[in-house]
Amino acid sequence: MATILVADDDAHIRKLIRLYLENASYKVIEACDGKEALLYMKQQDVSLALIDVMMPKLDGIQLTKSIREQSSIPILMITAKGESKDKINGFNAGTDDYLVKPFDPIEMTLRVKALLKRSDSGSHQVTTIGAYTIDLDRLQVIKDDDVVVLKKKECELLFHLAKFPGKIFTREQLIESIWGIDFTGDDRTVDVHIKRLREKIRHLPELSIKTVRGLGYALEAMN
Known part of the structure; x- marks a missing residue:
């Protein structure tokens, strides 16, 4: 079972994401800020990270850069509507894909599946x-x-x-x-x-x- 790290300071969004991902048979770890997410990355075997751009202590861009220093796991970033600079900064930091708020949780689940499939098919590259x-x-x-x-x-x-x-x-x-x-x-x-x-x-x-x-x-x- 793949483990998904969800980093977002909005508890309602984390709950929504957890509901859909667990229904898709994924294990979900929640982090309310970037520093907590980075700590979980060091403690858990995470398969994919779903990261919000705007978070306290360590924002999504900084968190992505930190993850990329230690791991090549897929990263799906959540950005605010119309903030194209967040997408550009996210890709430059190392994210693999992005969602724009408000997002469709079904689309989110499909993107997670696609990223994990791509990662698995490209194992030991x-x-x-x-x-x-x-x-x-x-x-x-x-x-x-x-x-x-x-x-x-x-x-x-x-x-x-x-x-x-x-x-x-x-x-x-x-x-x-x-x-x-x-x-x-x-x-x-x-x-x-x-x-x-x-x-x-x-x-x-x-x-x-x-x-x-x-x-x-x-x-x-x-x-």
Whole structure:
């Protein structure tokens, strides 16, 4: 049975979510703020986190960033109606999908099922390029005893590029593959993540993310 962490400071919303998720045979853990949710993440084997953006002590964006430092579990974020900046910030922090209040609890349950199914079907996602192993489950790049820990979107970008070494991907293609077709941000999101990724793997000279002017990015391994 999958365990769902529900982080929301509104007790009525938590109760509604619990009702529908338990009816769908999921175990539910409730947290009333971000700090409590992070504590549960360390204590429990959580399969998916459903997180409200606006919470005391630690908001949903900060909580998502903290979770992404230790886990690649699916995250479904709840945003306020019309707050597109919350969606953009959420995706940049590492969320996988979002719901807008007021939401249909049936749609919420279906999105949870879809995210868990995608996560299960992609279990043990590992690829190699040159002498390096990219582990999408552990968010790591590994060569012998050298381990680089990445954030989720950074690792997903590297993983995707590494599956097709030398292939040039446009920013639009990368956004669709990593963030999804519903992403409401712009091309700069890709540039920012590529820059951060390059900084983290700059001491691995055999891995090179190349910018192809006017086109996009490609990854090559130099032996």
